[in-house]
Amino acid sequence: MLTLDRVTKTFRAGAFGGGSVTAVDRVSFSAAPGELVSLIGESGSGKSTIGRMVLGLTEVTSGSLTLDGEQVRPGKDFYRRVQGVFQDPFSCYNPVFKADRVFALVRRAYHPGVGDKEWADRVEKAVRDVRLDPGQVLGRYPHQLSGGQLQRLLIARALLLDLRFLVADEITSMLDASTRIDVLNLLAGLKERGLGVLYITHDLSLGTYLAEKTVVLRNGRVVEHGDTTKLFANPAHPYTRTLLAAVPRLNQPWTPAEPVESCAYHDAGRAASGGGLHETEPGHFVACAQLPACGRNLA
Template identity: 40%
Template sequence: MSLLEVDGLATHFRLRGRPRRVVRAVDGVSFTVAPGELLALVGESGSGKTTTAQSVLRMTDPTAGTVRFAGQDITGLSRRRLKPVRRRMQVVFQDPYESLDPRFRIGRSVAEPLAVHGVGTRAERRDLVLAALERAGLSPAAAFAERYPHELSGGQRQRAAIAAALVLEPELLVADEPVSMLDVSVRAGVLALFDELRAAGLGILMITHDLSTTAAHADRIAVMYLGRIVEEGPAAEVIANPVHPYTRALVAAVPRAGEERRPIPIKAGEPPDPAAIPAGCRFHPRCPVARDECRRDDPALAVVSGAHRAACPVNLAPAVPTEEEQCAPSRPR
C-alpha cells in the first residue's frame, strides 16, 4: 500500500484586486509515494512544486482533490486531528534556518519537535536528539548538539535540519530543494543520506528544479509544468527515454562534466503564468513541435510503457510509416 496517495490535487489562490485573478498553482496532480521510495518532483521555478508539498502537508489548504496518508484521508482534517498525522510526516526546507533558530544550540532545535508533541522525559529527549544527529551523519552527536548553527558548515547545518525532521521518526519526509543552497561538493553527501534513509524504509517526496542531482537518487520522477504533472515514471526510464518535449528539454539541460549550468533549450517567450494558463496543452506556447490541435486539446497522462506516462499525444502517437516504408519488401529474418 502507498504511504502517500495524492489524487486530483488542486490548489488555487484568489488574488485581491481587479480584475480578479486566480493563480492555479497546482491544477490537478495525482501521485503516490510508497514506504522506502523516493519520488522526485521536478520542474522550473513557479511550476507549483512547493505549493504541492505544502498542500500535502496541509500547510496550505487545497482547493480540490484528496490527500491520503497511510490510508487515511487527511484533506479535511481539523488542525487538532491533523496533529498526530503531521508527526508522521516531516519536512526539510531549502534553508536550514527554517528549522534551526540561530539563537539556540543545535540540540535544543532538534529537541523542539519532541517538546511540541510532548514526547519523552528530558533524559529520553536528549537520547533521541543524539540518535537523530548520529542518523543524520553528525558525529560525535554530543559535540554537535552543543554548537550554534553559525558554527556549522552549510552541509552540516542542513544535516542538523534533517535531524530535527527525523527526531520524531516520521514515515514520510518532504524535502523542498534540500540541496540547492549547498556547495556542489557537499550535495552528494546529503543525497547519499537520503539514499540511506529510504533504504531504511522512509518514504521521501523530494522537490527539485535540478534533474541532474535527482537522477541517481530517485526511484521515480514526476515532471511538473504549470501546475500539472506532464510526465512520470521510473527515474532511469524517464531520463533515458523522455517523451514530453518539456522533459526532453530538461534532460538536454543537464550539465555535462565540467559545466556548472546549461540553459533549457525551449522558447523563452513570456514566463509561464499560473494566473493565465493557456488553453489546450498548457505547454504549447513554448513547445517546439506543437500542432494546431495542441491549442485546443488539454492532454491527460497516457501510458508510454509500464509505469512510464506522459501527457503529449503528439509524441506518444506511433510513427506513421511513410509510403516508401509501407511498400518496401519485408526484410528476411
C-alpha cells in the same frame, strides 16, 4: 502510501482578490514507503506548493490528498508521521538559541514524559544516524554550523518522531557539491529504512540520483511521470526533452529541443489509465504536448 488524486490549488489574485491563479492543476501521483519520488520543474511550476499541501501548510482547493488512505489533516498526530525539510536551513533556527533547541521543542510537544537521560540518548542516536558527531554540533549556535550540518540536524529532529514520510524541498540547492552528496546519501539511508521521500528539485542530475519515480511538472500540470530510468532514457514530452537538453555537458554545444507542432498523444492523452496521461510504455506516462492550449484538455 501518500496519494495525490487530481489535486488542485487556486489562489486569489488581482485587485481585491477578484481574480484567481491556478498554481497546481489536477496533479496525480503516489509515493510508497521506502520509495523516493523526485518532483522536477522550473521555478514557478508548482513544486513547492505541492510540498506545502502534502505537509498540510496550504489547503487543497480540490482533489484528494491522502496518507495511508486517510485524508491529510494537519495536527499533532499527522506531524508525528510527516515532516518537511526546506531550502534554507538557517531560516528554521532562531539565531539567539543554540541549534539543538529544535530537539527540545520536539520533546516538549511529543515526548514530555521521557526522562532526561533517555532523551539525551535518543538525541545522540538521531544525530549519529545523520552522520554527525554529537560532540561537535550539539550546544552550538546556528552561525557556528554549516548549512549541511543544519540540514542534517533538521532531519535528525524528524527521526525523533514516528516518521513515515519526508518532504525534502530543494534541500541541497544552498549546499556545496560535496555536502550535497552527503545529504543525498543520507536520504538513501532513510529510504532503506522504509521512509517515503518526496524530493523537490529543479536539478535533473540530482533528481535522478536516488529516485525510483520522477514527476515532471510544468505550469502546475504533470507533463510526464513514471519510472525514472525509463523516463530519462526515453523522454516523450518536449518539455522533458528541453530540460534534459539544458543540462550542461562538457565539449558538447547546446541544442534546443524541437518545437511542438503536433502531438502523438493529443487524443490518447485523455486516457484514464494514467490519470489523464497516455502510457507510452509500462510505468511511463506523458501528457499531450499541446496542453494547456489544447481545446480538448484533461477534462
